Each structure stands twice: as structure tokens, then as C-alpha cells.
Amino acid sequence: MELMEGLLTRRTIHLFRPGPVPQAVIEAMLEAAVQAPNHHMTQPWRFVVLQGDSLAQLARIRYHVAWHKAVSQNRPDPERLAMKAQNDYMAVPVIIGVIQQLASDPHRQEEDYAAVSCATYGMLLAAWSFGVGTHWATGGITQAQDARALLQVQDHERITGFIRVGYPATVPEVPRDPATHRTLWLS
Numbered sequence: 001m002e003l004m005e006g007l008l009t010r011r012t013i014h015l016f017r018p019g020p021v022p023q024a025v026i027e028a029m030l031e032a033a034v035q036a037p038n039h040h041m042t043q044p045w046r047f048v049v050l051q052g053d054s055l056a057q058l059a060r061i062r063y064h065v066a067w068h069k070a071v072s073q074n075r076p077d078p079e080r081l082a083m084k085a086q087n088d089y090m091a092v093p094v095i096i097g098v099i100q101q102l103a104s105d106p107h108r109q110e111e112d113y114a115a116v117s118c119a120t121y122g123m124l125l126a127a128w129s130f131g132v133g134t135h136w137a138t139g140g141i142t143q144a145q146d147a148r149a150l151l152q153v154q155d156h157e158r159i160t161g162f163i164r165v166g167y168p169a170t171v172p173e174v175p176r177d178p179a180t181h182r183t184l185w186l187s
């Protein structure tokens with residue numbers, strides 16, 4: 001797939017087909033990620049690939065996070081919402097946790113988050129080039145102590161997102177405002 005085609009057609013996937021993703025695709029995603037631009041070459045990222053039992057553990061943690069959120073918001077049927085949250089994770093063969101190493105300087109931290117986001121986007125695009133879909137999400141689970149422990153996140157690190165990886169069942173359309181509506185050309 002041409003780079004431009006990938007940039008124009010990649011979408012967040014919400015429904016995945018069952019089945020594994022080749023290890024080579026996951027490795028290619030990670031290689032693409034570490035090529036991301038990063039100021040001062042801080043390379044402020046780390047990745048944790050969860051499959052099998054570890055993915056099931058993460059899904060269970062997501063169940064608890066979703067349950068507590070639903071209860072705290074007085075939502076009806078917290079059990080159903082929590083099961084959906086868990087099942088969404090169990091519907092993919094691989095989830096990649098993205099971790100930012102936190103610099104002590106706030107400005108450096110902000111620039112590092114930009115770099116980690118570039119790395120994450122690189123992963124999504126690399127996956128897409130193999131016809132593999134992704135879903136980049138944040139949410140409460142990125143701060144859950146149990147999730148941090150499972151991913152062996154250190155005090156000077158934070159989880160910036162979880163990337164679900166699998167073959168898409170459907171690819172949604174998510175139209176954008178044209179770039180011309182968002183651009184001022186100066187000469």
C-alpha cells in the first residue's frame with residue numbers, strides 16, 4: 001500500500017474478525033513506531049505487547065475500571081457495560097500498551113508526548129499497510145494501578161494508550177472537514 005493511500009484510508013476499527021495477526025506484522029508496527037521524529041532524540045517510548053493470558057488479565061482489569069465508572073455515574077446495568085468493555089478487549093488477538101518515559105522538565109514532557117503520539121500513529125499506519133486494523137484508546141485503564149503493574153510501568157512512566165490490533169470486520173467512514181477549511185495560505 002502506498003503511504004498516501006494508507007494515510008487517506010486508515011480508520012479506527014471498532015469491529016474485528018476473529019483470528020491471529022502474524023508476529024511479523026506486530027514487529028513491523030514496532031519498527032515503524034521507533035522511527036518517529038522526537039526532539040533531542042529522547043526516544044521517550046516503550047511498548048508492551050499483550051497476547052493470550054496477559055491480554056485476558058488486561059481485559060479483566062478493564063472490566064473493573066468500567067464497572068467502577070458506571071457505578072460512580074449511576075449508570076443502569078454496570079455489569080453489562082463492564083462485560084462489554086471486557087469483551088471489546090477479548091475480541092482482538094493483540095493489544096499493545098504504549099508507555100511514555102516522563103522527563104522531569106514539563107516542556108520536555110510535552111514534546112515527548114508529541115513524539116510518543118507520532119510513534120503510535122506510525123504503528124497504526126504500519127498495521128494498516130498490511131490490512132491490519134487498529135483502535136487507539138486512552139480511558140481510565142491507562143491510569144489503573146493494576147494495569148500499570150501488569151505492564152511493569154515504572155514511577156517515571158505513564159501509559160499513554162492501548163492499541164487493539166486485529167483484522168477489521170468493517171471499516172467505518174469518518175469524514176473530515178476538508179483541509180482547505182482549516183488552512184490559511186499566506187504569501
Ligand SMILES: Cc1cc2nc3c(=O)[nH]c(=O)nc-3n(C[C@H](O)[C@H](O)[C@H](O)COP(=O)(O)O)c2cc1C
Nearest residue numbers: 010011012013117135136137138139161172173174
Ligand atoms: C490520543 C487519542 C486517544 C483516543 N482515545 C480513544 C478512546 O479512548 N476511545 C475510542 O473509542 N477512540 C479513541 N481514539 C480514537 C478516535 O476516536 C478516532 O481516531 C476518531 O474518532 C477518528 O476516527 P478515525 O481514527 O477512524 O479517523 C483516540 C484517538 C487519539 C488520537
